[in-house]
Amino acid sequence: MTGTSEEPSDDELLKGYANGDQSAARLLAGRLMPRVHALAWRMLHDRVEAEDVTQEAMLRLWKIAPDWQEGNAKVSTWLHRVASNLCIDRLRRRRETRSPDQIPEVADDAPGALERLQTHERRSALLAALEKLPERQKLAIMLRHFEDRGNPEIAEIMGTSVEAVESILARARRSLSGRLEHRRDQLGLVGDGR
Amino acid sequence: MNVNGKNGSDHNDISDFELDLILRDEEREPPAPSMRLMNAVLADAAEVSAARAAAEAKPASTQPRPAGLFGRLSGLFAPLGGWQTATALTVCAFVGFAAGLSGGTDAASSFIFGETVALDFPSDTVPDYFDIALSEG
Structure with a gap:
């Protein structure tokens, strides 16, 4: 984000916070927290865990603030990298303790009864397929398709090269397709002519 | 909602196009972070700031102790009130x-009281004491 006279950049806000300006922290949290929370929620599909990850990532940002060096990385990218790693840690721990078929309940907020059921089934099928992806493949899919981030930024967040991201995404999509092909009905992909 | 991307799809493979449709359909806004989370994050920010301020203030209030023998002696004399008090003592x-050795106590007592002061023990107490000491030893 480029700083203007009206809107300070993330770097400037972080520097302000490091110098004791709590209003800078409030502005920065209001700006960065929703996207970090969105990523955590999409990765974990658990409100409490998503909030825990968001809080922990923000705490690490506050702690690193005095040592932050402008120009090394974007604050938002750094924060997403921290949140991503925290999510991956939690997913790994979850896989160690949960059985593979245990999928968290999907929030259901569609309006009509039939549509609600279809949406719920479709989301459950997709979520089940996403849950079975390796953590980094899932993260890449989330960042690319749900966060709408470009491959270079995904590479920076994941700490890898753009080529590696492209490869991870391709494998993730192949894996998703393979897992979803038997669930066409659930996904509403039946050729019913509508 | 039908997310079928192909008319009359008669095979089971999920095409790239269909996968994009499925993922796009899921691309809804996640729930907004709660106010509780915002408050917790800001409380963390304030706490980290306060801890940092305290850590920065601490070295300024305690002066570093000089190294070597003098530094160690300073530490030793600190409970007495510092090396100045220790020197005076x-x-x-x-x-x-020195006054005791030189017999100057008589001069000092003459100066203070106008006469030489001597301690006089009752004559019967001293032999009793030595008697006890001899009988026990």
């Missing part, structure tokens, strides 16, 4: 010791 002790 030492000087007093030497003056008192």
Whole structure:
């Protein structure tokens, strides 16, 4: 984000916070927290865990603030990298303790009864397929398709090269397709002519 | 909602196009972070700031102790009130010791009381004491 006279950049806000300006922290949290929370929620599909990850990532940002060096990385990218790693840690721990078929309940907020059921089934099928992806493949899919981030930024967040991201995404999509092909009905992909 | 991307799809493979449709359909806004989370994050920010301020203030309030023998002695004399007090006490002790050796106590008592002061024990108490000491030893 480029700083203007009206809107300070993330770097400037972080520097302000490091110098004791709590209003800078409030502005920065209001700006960065929703996207970090969105990523955590999409990765974990658990409100409490998503909030825990968001809080922990923000705490690490506050702690690193005095040592932050402008120009090394974007604050938002750094924060997403921290949140991503925290999510991956939690997913790994979850896989160690949960059985593979245990999928968290999907929030259901569609309006009509039939549509609600279809949406719920479709989301459950997709979520089940996403849950079975390796953590980094899932993260890449989330960042690319749900966060709408470009491959270079995904590479920076994941700490890898753009080529590696492209490869991870391709494998993730192949894996998703393979897992979803038997669930066409659930996904509403039946050729019913509508 | 039908997310079928192909008319009359008669095979089971999920095409790239269909996968994009499925993922796009899921691309809804996640729930907004709660106010509780915002408050917790800001409380963390304030706490980290306060801890940092305290850590920065601490070295300024305690002066570093000089190294070497003098530094160690300073630490030793600190409970007495510092090396100045310890020096004063030492000087007093030497003056008192020297006065005692030189017999100057008579002069001092003459100066203070106008006459020589001597301690006089009752004559019957001293032999009793030595008697006890001899009988026990």
